[in-house]
Amino acid sequence: MEFTFKQILPKIAAYCSYQDRCKQEITNRLLKWEYPEEDIEEVLAWLKDNKFWDESRYAASFVRGKFRGNKWGKRKISMALYQKGVEQNIGKEALNTEIKDEEYYEMALGIARKKVNQLMGKSDEKHIIKGKALQYLAGKGFESEVCFNAVEDVLYELEL
Structure with missing residues (x-):
């Protein structure tokens, strides 16, 4: 079933x-609904003009969710944004505005603390614990x- 421009707007x-x-998700959805590929730019322009879609807003929301929810670092978030087709400058801007340096390090420290404590139950060799915690982070x-x-700070806290 093919949709006209007016029919697709409420759905999209x-x-x-x-x-x-992101643009890629919207485009994929329109193609799934068998909307003509040559008319997709017109729909994207309408979505942008009517504030249904904004790549910067998407990137900021994505960064917040992956950092606070999934506890991902900047490298992994950046790669995921790249895979979603978000422009690099938009992704960098979102990373810089949404993640504060202190909060970022505190997150890494918390993850390292949890991982080191988990590993201490399985091994008492400092270099093994350190290596696995570094790899995990x-x-x-x-x-x-x-x-x-972060791992050095945790090991120092625990006097290992």
């Missing part, structure tokens, strides 16, 4: 109202310097 507006969407997307400082 409702889709975008439910939660912030890096996997969460934290930069190597942040990982190293």
Whole structure:
């Protein structure tokens, strides 16, 4: 079933109202509904003009959710935004405005503390605990310097 421009607007507006969407998600949804590919830009322009879609707002919302909800580091969030087709400058801006440096380090420290405590039950060798905790933080997307400082601080706190 093909939709006209006027028929698709309420459907796509409702889709975008439910939660912030990126251009890629909107385009994919329109294609799934078999909307003509050559007319998608017109729909995107209408969504933007009527404030149903804003890539900067999407990026900011995405960054907040992944940082606070999933406890991801900046590297992992940045990569996810890239995979979603968000422009690099918009992603960087969102990361810089949505994540404060102190909050970022506190998050890394909390994750490191939890992981080190978990690992202490399985091993008493400092270098193994340190290596696995560093690897875990890096996997969460934290930069190597942040990982190293957080794990070192936790090991110092615990006098290991």
